[in-house]
Amino acid sequence: MDEVELRKVIRKVDYHLMPIVCLLYLLAFLDRGNVGNAKILGMVEDAKLTGIRYNIVRSTLKLRCRNIMIKLIRPSRWRTAVTLMCVCDSFKSLMIYRIIQLLFYISTWYPRPVSCAIVIAGSFGGLLAYGIEHMDGLGGLHGWQWIFCLEGIVTVLVGFTALFFVHDSIQSAKFLTISEKDYLQRAITLDTGSEISSHISRKFIWEAFTDYRVFLHTLGIIGMFTPVYSLALFLPTLVNNLGYRAIDAQLFTVPPYTLGCIVTITSAYLSDRMNMRGPFIIINSLFGIGGFIILLCSTSSTLSYCGMFLCSGVFAADAVFLSWFGTAYGGETKRAVAIAIINGVGNLGGVCASFLYIQPSYYYIGYIVNIACLVVAILVTTFLMWDFNRSNRLKERECKGNDITVELKAKWQNLGDRSPLFRYPL
Secondary structure, three states: OOHHHHHHHHHHHHHHHHHHHHHHHHHHHHHHHHHHHHHHHHHHHHOOOOOOHHHHHHHHHHOOHHHHHOOOOOHHHHOHHHHHHHHOOOHHHHHHHHHHOOOOOOOOOOHHHHHOHHHHHHHHHHHHHHHHHHHOOHHHOOHHHHHHHHHHHHHHHHHHHHOOOOOOOOOOOOOOOHHHHHHHHHHHHHHHOHHHOOOOOHHHHHHHHHOHHHHHHHHHHHHHHHHHHHHHHHHHHHHHHOOOOHHHHHHHOHHHHHHHHHHHHHHHHHHHHHOOOHHHHHHHHHHHHHHHHHHHHOOOHHHHHHHHHHHOHHHHHHHHHHHHHOOOOOOHHHHHHHHHHHHHHHOHHHHHHOOOOOOHHHHHHHHHHHHHHHHHHHHHHHHHHHHHHHHHHHHHHHHHOOOOOHHHHHHHHHHHHHOOOOOOOO
């Protein structure tokens, strides 16, 4: 494969696809987190979200039935549900709209750069909420209702525009020539290991359900999603609890998210250059643990706010972890099933995060749970690094002890990621 030609194709894809994909992903996470901004601007009182009702509204974000319905109804049409949340004024109406609301399904061609959209959206969310709060009372709507209205309208408009720029797959991309499509498809095949075995097979489906590594990755992603969504959903609340006014708390959420974005991009770049994932997951998780320990133990508002900067390391750890298990399984069938299991079950972490911070007097429970989750993620990552390294050494020995012929390659092709030719990413 001509590397020079491949780089040209990738730059062409960057130019045509990355801007709109990043924008869509940013808006998707912006709409996920706007309830957190709306909470401290009076939504709880106005909509009478007493007890754990707010937490229940938050947890509906993780209902997976929405991803099934997205196959039947176009995402751009369902995005209107976000805008209509501005007319909600009770627990019942909020529950109805949160359940039917769908997220944009972005089939990204570049998972790592887009992952930082979570923290970028967090920064924008705080800034926008600060400005929109000044519209309180306009048109008979509260400031928090205007957050849903304006951010939802922007998402819908961008969604319609994206119909002309986002392509379903490499083969449907009109801006690529036939040879360019071939170059790019082969590059992705080599990078993900799909060339080992890409046909649909019950054997590979069964392997995905019986591979212990899939369940270890699932345990690890639960450990990642819980603190990530805790911050995404409750950072404005935690800042507000430090004694800042609600409107000022919106602005004070921006710096931690900004640092998280920088660390995420840096970690993604360095992990690619070094071809290592595990160390960056562990290091960033340790920063997150340090931040939550400060929040747990500190009685100083200033020190607690500094701890939130350390907590932003979990965003980088999560982004690298997501890219890690996405390339840890050989064969398109097994990888697709494995990713579905890991992401599907892993979203329990998001549901758990929705109920960690209910009353200020019990926030310490949320900090302890997040610390425990990150410890579990570190232990899982450490074991998988050792396990992958051990398996790779065994495969290298087997390759050196065999004369790799065309016939032998064909025989190994049906082994998926158990093939001696497949290498697990560390």
